[in-house]
Amino acid sequence: MTTTHPKNPTTHPKNPTTNPSSVIRTRFAVRFLHAMKKLNKKTPPSRRYHTIRAAACASMASAVGPRRAWSRAILRKIRARTLHDHLIHKSRNHRLITRRKSAGLRGNPRDQEEVGFRQEDDLRGLVPGGEGMGFCRLLSETAHYIKCLRAQVQVMTNILDHYSSS
Amino acid sequence: MSSRRSRSKNSSPGSSRISEDRINELISQLHQLIPEMHNSRSDKRSAGKVLQETCNYIRSLEREVDDLSERLSELLATTDANHAALLRSLLMQ
Numbered sequence: 343m344t345t346t347h348p349k350n351p352t353t354h355p356k357n358p359t360t361n362p363s364s365v366i367r368t369r370f371a372v373r374f375l376h377a378m379k380k381l382n383k384k385t386p387p388s389r390r391y392h393t394i395r396a397a398a399c400a401s402m403a404s405a406v407g408p409r410r411a412w413s414r415a416i417l418r419k420i421r422a423r424t425l426h427d428h429l430i431h432k433s434r435n436h437r438l439i440t441r442r443k444s445a446g447l448r449g450n451p452r453d454q455e456e457v458g459f460r461q462e463d464d465l466r467g468l469v470p471g472g473e474g475m476g477f478c479r480l481l482s483e484t485a486h487y488i489k490c491l492r493a494q495v496q497v498m499t500n501i502l503d504h505y506s507s508s
Numbered sequence: 509m510s511s512r513r514s515r516s517k518n519s520s521p522g523s524s525r526i527s528e529d530r531i532n533e534l535i536s537q538l539h540q541l542i543p544e545m546h547n548s549r550s551d552k553r554s555a556g557k558v559l560q561e562t563c564n565y566i567r568s569l570e571r572e573v574d575d576l577s578e579r580l581s582e583l584l585a586t587t588d589a590n591h592a593a594l595l596r597s598l599l600m601q
Contacts, residue, residue: 378584390581398573461559468566478527481534484562488541491569498576505583 367493369405374497377401402494403470411479412487415471531555538562 377397385393403416462480466472469484535555542558542565 391578394581395577461556464563465559478530485537495572502579
């Protein structure tokens with residue numbers, strides 16, 4: 343399923359089959375539904391929520407592919423988790439995050455117009471892969487991440503509605 | 509990796525002029541995405557406020573995904589839906 347999409351969605355005509363958000367939704371929906379189909383047969387009920395949640399995240403990252411830093415970060419994390427010990431990876435991440443937080447507290451956001459360290463660090467913690475990128479990159483990655491999160495919510499809501507009504 | 513170079517908070521004002529414009533452009537882009545701020549007067553908003561609202565918005569979207577996952581997991585336990593039909597109907601949109 344190869345489609346080209348322009349970098350600037352605002353100037354692109356809203357053709358329902360090729361506009362970028364529709365492409366993302368379709369790619370995500372296909373992956374997510376496949377993951378849910380696999381899950382139905384062999385997952386114990388207690389693990390269902392966790393598996394679905396992880397599948398949503400992985401399907402989104404896979405739908406976007408490696409062309410965004412945030413999706414690359416998620417895909418790396420997933421690959422690392424399957425290869426290495428889960429606990430080691432978790433403790434490494436935690437050390438990174440606590441180090442960044444203490445650096446942020448030293449900042450002094452006096453000017454209202456200037457960006458405070460705290461909001462920026464909060465954002466870095468929320469956007470996957472946000473820890474290691476420059477500020478401009480962080481902002482552009484955040485915008486794309488938000489668009490994809492919205493697409494994810496739309497598709498999952500649609501799936502839920504279809505399941506409920508059938 | 510020169511990730512810290514773009515944040516020139518403490519350097520001379522002249523050198524950070526170009527990146528400031530770029531940052532303002534990106535911040536206004538984010539501003540457009542956030543539903544709450546989109547309705548209010550979209551003039552010179554403080555960058556810190558936009559980032560704060562962005563963080564809150566991301567958290568609320570993640571919570572929504574959590575909630576949807578929860579409901580889907582409950583639904584899977586009870587129904588036995590036809591996946592092929594679902595896929596087809598979703599791809600039609």
